[in-house]
Amino acid sequence: MLRHIARRLGSLHGQQIFNGLKGISPDQLLSKEIHRHLQSSLETISPISTTSLWPFSSQPRDFSQPNSSWSPEMRKVYDDYIGLCDTDSENGEKQKGPWRKLPSYNRSIKYATAGIHLSKLIQAKARLFTRNVKDQGATFEYVVFVNKEEKRCVCVFQAGHLLEGAPGHVHGGAIATIIDTVTGTLAGFLSGPIMTANLNIDYRSPMPLGSVVLIHSALDRIERKKTYITCKVTSTDESKLYTEATALFVSIGVGHLFGSRN
Numbered sequence: 351m352l353r354h355i356a357r358r359l360g361s362l363h364g365q366q367i368f369n370g371l372k373g374i375s376p377d378q379l380l381s382k383e384i385h386r387h388l389q390s391s392l393e394t395i396s397p398i399s400t401t402s403l404w405p406f407s408s409q410p411r412d413f414s415q416p417n418s419s420w421s422p423e424m425r426k427v428y429d430d431y432i433g434l435c436d437t438d439s440e441n442g443e444k445q446k447g448p449w450r451k452l453p454s455y456n457r458s459i460k461y462a463t464a465g466i467h468l469s470k471l472i473q474a475k476a477r478l479f480t481r482n483v484k485d486q487g488a489t490f491e492y493v494v495f496v497n498k499e500e501k502r503c504v505c506v507f508q509a510g511h512l513l514e515g516a517p518g519h520v521h522g523g524a525i526a527t528i529i530d531t532v533t534g535t536l537a538g539f540l541s542g543p544i545m546t547a548n549l550n551i552d553y554r555s556p557m558p559l560g561s562v563v564l565i566h567s568a569l570d571r572i573e574r575k576k577t578y579i580t581c582k583v584t585s586t587d588e589s590k591l592y593t594e595a596t597a598l599f600v601s602i603g604v605g606h607l608f609g610s611r612n
């Protein structure tokens with residue numbers, strides 16, 4: 351199917367996409383591309399050439415950029431981590447930092463080369479659960495920073511008013527969602543395409559709506575197809591523990607999503 355779609359796109363775009371897929375199975379295609387993009391800078395998608403006839407934008411929107419709904423606390427933690435990321439110095443040289451901010455799109459497929467175009471063709475109405483509400487600040491505001499060397503990440507998360515569970519506090523399912531997302535992002539970054547097999551959560555303290563918290567995730571171990579991640583959710587000064595979790599992700603070929611076992 352992907353080759354068929356690429357053939358149609360390729361006819362619009364100088365055969366670029368289809369030629370790139372020759373000899374590669376759909377499984378290999380997305381596995382390779384998604385993994386390569388996650389492992390590399392994750393900064394931009396390689397855009398395919400566009401013509402004025404092409405109705406779609408070629409750059410996906412990064413949802414993990416500051417916006418007016420962010421509290422000063424959210425912005426301060428974000429700025430602190432940005433200060434630890436790769437930067438361009440005044441003389442134009444790259445300065446290495448231990449952290450990297452990951453972009454966040456409203457569909458995972460957008461991480462793949464030409465994924466923004468494929469996303470218009472495959473289940474076009476689908477949206478990532480955590481990025482499906484347009485009202486900024488209403489649900490999940492979050493940014494993930496990853497430290498590749500230490501195989502861990504930190505997510506700055508501001509919980510919006512539509513995430514209520516117990517009165518005035520964040521729903522346990524919403525907390526599970528953001529934990530699944532952050533631990534899954536780290537597992538995907540380290541191991542390529544994965545799915546959640548197991549998620550264990552201990553809720554230690556209620557999290558007030560509007561809270562800004564840190565979600566610390568780290569690799570525990572990798573055994574064959576299994577990637578084990580540990581997770582702690584704390585206040586931004588790390589004095590308060592809200593939640594602890596462990597997660598198991600199993601590596602998949604993309605064919606797994608279409609019913610084939612490999």
Ligand SMILES: CCCCCCCCCCCC(=O)SCCNC(=O)CCNC(=O)[C@H](O)C(C)(C)COP(=O)(O)OP(=O)(O)OC[C@H]1O[C@@H](n2cnc3c(N)ncnc32)[C@H](O)[C@@H]1OP(=O)(O)O
Nearest residue numbers: 458461530531534535538545546547548574575576600602
């Ligand atoms: C893109 C970036 C940004 C994107 C940012 C977004 C990130 C979002 C991340 C969210 C991800 C999700 O929510 S995913 C949605 C929720 N998850 C699902 O729907 C998954 C449904 N389950 C499945 O499809 C399957 O059961 C799998 C893939 C989990 C496992 O497939 P399988 O076919 O059973 O795997 P199999 O090869 O037999 O097993 C491999 C090894 O894992 C072990 N194993 C398998 N399942 C389990 C289990 N539940 N608990 C313990 N161990 C297990 C086996 O014993 C074996 O161990 P050994 O013999 O090697 O010792």
